[in-house]
Amino acid sequence: MGIRVAESRRSGIRTPTVVGLAVGVVGIFAVFAVRALTPALGKWSLPNQLQDLLTLSISVIVESLPFVILGILLSIIVQVWIPDRWIMRILPANPILRRGVISFLGIFLPVCECGNVPLARGLIVKGFTVSESMTFLLAAPILNPITIITTGQAFGFDSWVFVARLVGGFVIANVIGWLFSKHPDQDSLLTDRFAAECRMPDPHEHGETRWKKSIELFTRESGVIMPALFIGSLVAGLVQVAVPRAVLLNLGSNPVWSILAMMVLAFVISVCSNVDSFFILPFASTFMPGSISVFLVFGPIIDIKMLTLMRTTFTAKVLVQLTVVVALLSALIGLVVNYVA
Amino acid sequence: MWRSVRRWQGIVLVVAALVSTVWLAVTNQLILYIHPRYIVFTVIMAVLGLVLVVASFVSKPDHDHDEPPKRWRAVLSITATVVTLAVAVGLVVVPPATLTTATANQRVINSTGVGAGTQNVSSAASAPAGTFAKFTVLDWSSLLRQTSDASFYQNKAADVTGFITSDKSDPDNVFYVSRFVITCCAVDAQPIGVPVYLPNWRSSFSADEWVRVKGEFDTNPSRTSQESIALVPSDTTKVDQPSDPYLY
Structure with missing residues (x-):
């Protein structure tokens, strides 16, 4: 009897699996065929602005995609393959020290900011508090080897901009972590959907293999992250087409306005923290060093693409508070650098 | 479901x-x-x-x-x-495409210091004659940023390729041979360009078209253009968009 049940269950799984695989693979080839054949139909004469909107949005997607995949992969490794005690044991028990150490996790998990979102989600599921994962999310894009090297190469390892970026990133991430750790109900900082996911005793404990858990996590995370990435990229493209750059550039030499202009630029451009130093370097001749620091501190934490991605995990209220506090703190850092440099 | x-x-x-x-x-x-x-x-x-x-x-x-x-x-x-x-x-x-003049105008050509140090006036002054034919739009725009001394540009023949963006201060007689410079992705593209003085250029060309311009730089004959030096072409031809349209 037991054997018969097992057999019927096995064959019940096998049929849809094969069909699913066949449909999926054919689907992939169909998309590939459409992509390969449509250029033969000739150029679309879209209006320039619409064409550029599409090019810019696709550019954000293509640039972020490898980091998102890498982030999801690392999140899978952390959630499924690394034993709980490994991560938890090396962290100090004192909450402030703990967040201090967490700020440097990015050195071992060097993912760009968009890849950090799935990773931070994974860390919450793994047992991090919400405020701890926020500290990681905000610090890791700045305190990681690639960003440190590119920033140093662009501005010099002994420059004010370099120091302001690293120290500023650390301070902001820890202040934010400390502020949100004071919230009495940590779960209420999360979206209902994600909080429900975290509350499950072990969401994947259905007697599955680790491989199956990993695949299941990949599907679930791409279901959450990809729509956010697409919408974030489209909005980032729209704003770029709509806001004339000259408006921002004219504000460059004023110590206060240039800081605001750089925040707006960082918010709009949504460029990856690993390379944003090279992007902003040409602006260094027209903008004050404090405002360049603001771009490099504020940009990796808050921009259009990041807010849409973070919205998968945190409530809108939390994101507004986060944006305001990060903006004020980075403006303060910028003013200090403008004063001393 | x-x-x-x-x-x-x-x-x-x-x-x-x-x-x-x-x-x-x-x-x-x-x-x-x-x-x-x-x-x-x-x-x-x-x-x-x-x-x-x-x-x-x-x-x-x-x-x-x-x-x-x-x-x-x-x-x-x-x-x-x-x-x-x-x-x-x-x-x-939709077939893949490069950015167009809409973005070049929106981001203002040569508005940032991008590529400012690509070429150096003193080393360019003593470079052998053949060097200049290989200079890109980026190299020339870098030199133009550093000096507007017309004598510096004498006997330095230019041969550049880019797309046409009209000069706002004299849209009928001056256009830029322009390119985008990329540091990471198309999102951060910065437009750069070299002004070309070609009276009534719209009769044979239009914005966004790719052209190859040969000629020499001189004082800009245009009365209204804000560019003091411009490329005065001896030959301007339409070309296909290159397979690598951006500069780095």
């Missing part, structure tokens, strides 16, 4: 993005969107992603953990789904 919509939306978007990425890489068009240095990393992650997608077709989904959303949330979700699918269709169907 709700969960499977979410699940399939994610898979569809991942497939659209990954397949397009691989196709762009195979046809050498990924450089229209990102800097060449990221191509290897991007392709490796795209292939890994596709392997995971195929594996997900084999895996049977978990039982349903999600509650169906409330009404207004459902409307929002459906709108978001439609928007993301529209972008996905754009990604898969």
Whole structure:
């Protein structure tokens, strides 16, 4: 009897699996065929602005995609393959020290900011508090080897901009972590959907293999992250087409306005923290060093693409508070650098 | 039901993005969107992603953990789904293209110091004559930023290729041979350009067209243009867009 049940269950799984695989693979080839054949139909004469909107949005997607995949992969490794005690044991028990150490996790998990979102989600599921994962999310894009090297190469390892970026990133991430750790109900900082996911005793404990858990996590995370990435990229493209750059550039030499202009630029451009130093370097001749620091501190934490991605995990209220506090703190850092440099 | 919509939306978007990425890489068009240095990393992650997608077709989904959303949330979700699918269709169907003059004008040509140190006036002054024919729009715009002394440009023949963007201060007689300079991806593209004095250029050319201009730099004859030095062409021809339209 037991054997018969097992057999019927096995064959019940096998049929849809094969069909699913066949449909999926054919689907992939169909998309590939459409992509390969449509250029033969000739150029679309879209209006320039619409064409550029599409090019810019696709550019954000293509640039972020490898980091998102890498982030999801690392999140899978952390959630499924690394034993709980490994991560938890090396962290100090004192909450402030703990967040201090967490700020440097990015050195071992060097993912760009968009890849950090799935990773931070994974860390919450793994047992991090919400405020701890926020500290990681905000610090890791700045305190990681690639960003440190590119920033140093662009501005010099002994420059004010370099120091302001690293120290500023650390301070902001820890202040934010400390502020949100004071919230009495940590779960209420999360979206209902994600909080429900975290509350499950072990969401994947259905007697599955680790491989199956990993695949299941990949599907679930791409279901959450990809729509956010697409919408974030489209909005980032729209704003770029709509806001004339000259408006921002004219504000460059004023110590206060240039800081605001750089925040707006960082918010709009949504460029990856690993390379944003090279992007902003040409602006260094027209903008004050404090405002360049603001771009490099504020940009990796808050921009259009990041807010849409973070919205998968945190409530809108939390994101507004986060944006305001990060903006004020980075403006303060910028003013200090403008004063001393 | 709700969960499977979410699940399939994610898979569809991942497939659209990954397949397009691989196709762009195979046809050498990924450089229209990102800097060449990221191509290897991007392709490796795209292939890994596709392997995971195929594996997900084999895996049977978990039982349903999600509650169906409330009404207004459902409307929002459906709108978001439609928007993301529209972008996905754009990604898969519309032929890849470079940025156009719309972005060049919006970001203002030569407005940042990009490429300011690409060429140096003193070393260029003593360079052998053949060097200048190889100078790109970026090299010349770098020199133009440093000196407007017309004598410096004498006997230095230029041969540059770029797309046409009109000069706002004298749109009928002066245009820029322009290119975008990229540090990471098309999002951060900075337009740069070399002013060309060609009276009534619109009679034979139009904005966004790719041209190859040969000639020498001299004091700009235009009365209204704000550019003091301009390329006075001896020969201007339409050309196809190069396969690597951006400069780095």
